[in-house]
Amino acid sequence: MGVCVQDVVELPVFNRARQLTKTYPNVVEWISVIETPVENFVRNREFVLSTGVGCGQDILALEDYVKDVIDSGASALAFATGRHIYKVPDRIIELAERHKVVLIELPWEIRFADILQDVLRMIGDEKRTEQQKAEQIRQELINCVLNGKGLHEITTILYEHSGLPVAISDHHKVIRANHSFNRSLIDVLNGNKEGEAVQVTPESFGEHPLLPYIEKYIIDSESCYQLTILSNHKKQGYLLFQPLSDEELSWLQLTVLEHALTACALYFVKENAIEMTEIRLKDNFLLELARFDQPLDHALLSKAQLLGYELDRPYICLVGQINVKEETTDVTPSTSLHSRNYYVQKEVNLAADVLKREVMTTFDGREVIVFVEADSPTYNEVVNQFLDYIERRLDKLLTRVSIKWGISCFKDGYFTFHQSYEEAKIALQIGDNQTGDSNRTFFDDTRMNRLLMALSQEKEVEGIVGETLQRLIEYDEKRQTDLIHTFIVYNKYNSNVSKAARELNLHRQSLLHRLRNIEQLTGLSLLDADDLFLLELSVRLWMLKKSTAVK
Template sequence: MTGPELEVSDQLGRGLLSTMRSLLVLGQLMTESSGERQILELAMTAVPSLARCRVASLEPGEHAGLDRTTTGNGPVGGPVEVSGAAWGWGYPLGSPPGRFGVLVVAADEEPTSEEQFLLRALAQQTGAALANRHLHAQELAAAEELSEVNERLRGSLGALERSIEIHDRLTAVAVSGEGRDGIARAVHELTGLPVAIEDRYGNLKAWAGPQRPEPYPKDSARRREDLLRRARASNRPIREGGSLIALAHPQGDVLGVISLVDPGGQAGEHDVMALEHGATILAMELARVRSLAESELRVRRDLVDELLNGTEEESALARAAALGYDLQRPHRVVLVEGGRGSIGIDALFQAVRIAARDEGAGSLLVARGSQVVLLADRESDWEALRQSIIRGLGGASVRLAVGEECGAVSDFPQSFRQSRLALQLMRSAEWSDQAVRFDDLGVYRLLVGAEDLGEVERFIQRWIGSLLEYDEKRNSELVRTLMHYLQHVGNYVATAGSLIVHRNTLKYRLQRIRQISGLDLSDPEVFFNLQLATRAWQTLTALRSGPAS
């Protein structure tokens, strides 16, 4: 992502937060509106400013039009067929869903998840405002008809004032950006009860109030999923043990849980209201945080991809600086892949990330296909890094290759190519899984740098061409046998062990090699040239095999 694109991403994040703030202000205006008509007009006017949609219809009345949706009276509504539109959705107003009607919106294409979240929030705000207006109208009617209920009316007005107080307090938290801690404090102050905010898995993220348990209890995964299932099925907070539980789940995806610790069951209607509104504000906050995290991850991935493929230096340095990363230190491109056996890329990525952090190797890394690329910003004990990755994977086999040092942004593609080549050599030469630096490849490195690969090919043909031709025709392994024999400096026992063959089989193959090539393997000069030829063949094989996916 370029510098301007990063600036646009930041502007989008700020725009989303600004829109949510405006939505909260709109909800307050609705609450203070003089009648239902004005509330509905405010809702209809707001739709185009929240999403690329238009209002198809706004049908007031209990359960109006809900038979047109696929989800009945569910809290998120459902799709609606609208003439001339590619996408339509009906959002129920009020609780239970549809009590005050349905807001139907249409668009030429499906809005983004953020836009759908804002539309749903608008429907919730409209329903809440209609509910408040409906309650207020009932109170006024009762006051006009029965003078003896004045005292009850004052109590109802007090409840309304309490609702507005709850709304205003939590709206202020959302606007000020106090985060999870601020939301927990606000709900605690409004209810007088301890408040806990947990992530989806039950890990405590914020606490407000006395008597915080140490250690904080955590349910088993099965029990947690059962709790989330029951909470999703309910339209209101549910009681679990000594707590009231509400979910923060924009678009139905549970991001967190907020609960009132109420073992005595003393929470009243307004406490439940504060909890529900706190869950709405928490959903907005967690959605914002997740969006920012995903944006940063995309920026990191794009930066690494462009460095490896070659990019303009000034732009790369600017984007790295925006991430708080110093790209002007010397780096090496490190490539990690699973060895024998299969390793999931997610597990490999996490193991490399943790090992790189623990070994101080670097923090800029991405997954590419079945491999993980790490831009290491300091010299490390590469074998120690590999062993740390292996421990993180529970003992799985891992290969690690390191390119030459990058002194400038323009050096990254070359270092990446070198690390890929080192991995290819490990495979073609059948080396054991290990950490290999391109700097340490010796003659292989010279062969890679040869300007005339045709000359290298002719050298290979001169010394082992007949064996390669024999292997291709007979599907035999004479060149592979010779390669292991030369690597073990003519040691029969070690060669047979590495090939996993009987010594008599090895002797037969060596005899065939002598017969076909006409070479004396005991001649030191022949031995040296055969070593060079087999390594040249391994190098060309690695170069021609291309990058691993």
């Protein structure tokens, strides 16, 4: 913020002054009276008044004084001649010319107080004008966001008022708007193009509160600058700009950049709020679609279409239980609920794109509900491909997370969302109760388990199971044995003692001893088909009830 030297010397108070050097486009931000020694009393872009006292008869001392003023960054130097200095020497004029400092000769009669008053009034007027302009630009940028306009309009306003090539990216460094900014520099910064981006401390742009937050990068001898867009201490994106040089940035340009940061932060907050509202609407819609048996009338289909869903397609439902492996020593940073769901959602959408299938996804705590388009009775192949793709990528992104899936049946027709969800939930529950390495359970493959679940609800059946296994359960608890597991393995190998012994890591005689104990405790013969069936059914129902009770 300041005024041009030329405008200063055109003030009436300088009418009798004589300019000894050419006119340079220097900016004046302050004016002061300084005599020798200069030391650190002169600051950058200052208009210096002096009588030359103590130097008038010593040309070398005068030259040292002028050098000190020039080295301090002054824009202009005016000597009052007639008492201590009668004429500014040519070597002093040449020195000022070399360093492009405006040198002025003042008659002794002109009072410094009059010059100070007029110049300070001019600087003050200019400061108020720039502040008013900055406020108008701030209001224009804020209104741009409030009126529903976007980042492209922000960059246009910014470019028009600052003249700086600018670009805006989100926090993933994806460019959202660009106005005359060098795209190849952006690609190098984002690692999408070969080249080295060296971060350095920017030179002084002057005095402005924004300066500590500016990051400077040098890329192939070109410079560009970056400001981080923050909202509630959360990184929202980046504002990139490219002045011709460090000295190019004025107070007004820096203030416009500061206001643009505020506008960008407001835009991203607004965008995030809209996005979160849309996500909540979609989540609520899909959860209601899954949980309640709703008629798919015109109103529901229209609402779905507004949210981007097409319900007039055949879907199957997948319900996944997200489990975090707490015992692992891996410390993947992105396993918070929000981050975890974000990655799962992203991979579900990518898998759907690869397979060219419509997909609808929502979350309910640790549960992910996915409706996938399936247009063939061989839907299990589609599901396996879909889940293979998701799990292959999630294994690398979320090493602490595993997902168990329940999958509904394919329906020969449409509009079975609630029924499909219920089937997938049952399949997930049954799969969760079973041991084994498989993390996928198809509803079609659960007929036996569903039969057992239905039987387990009958009081009479519960009594028979208790009578059959009571002594066996008490024996295992008292002796710390596992005769029930022994029977399961024995039955798994169709009563083959040798194979069951190898599986249990037992001697053959030890296994036979255990089997005799089972017969004695239950009163059933393992050689009788009916007794064997009763024991197997009782064990299955008991284990099903036990696992359900634990959960």
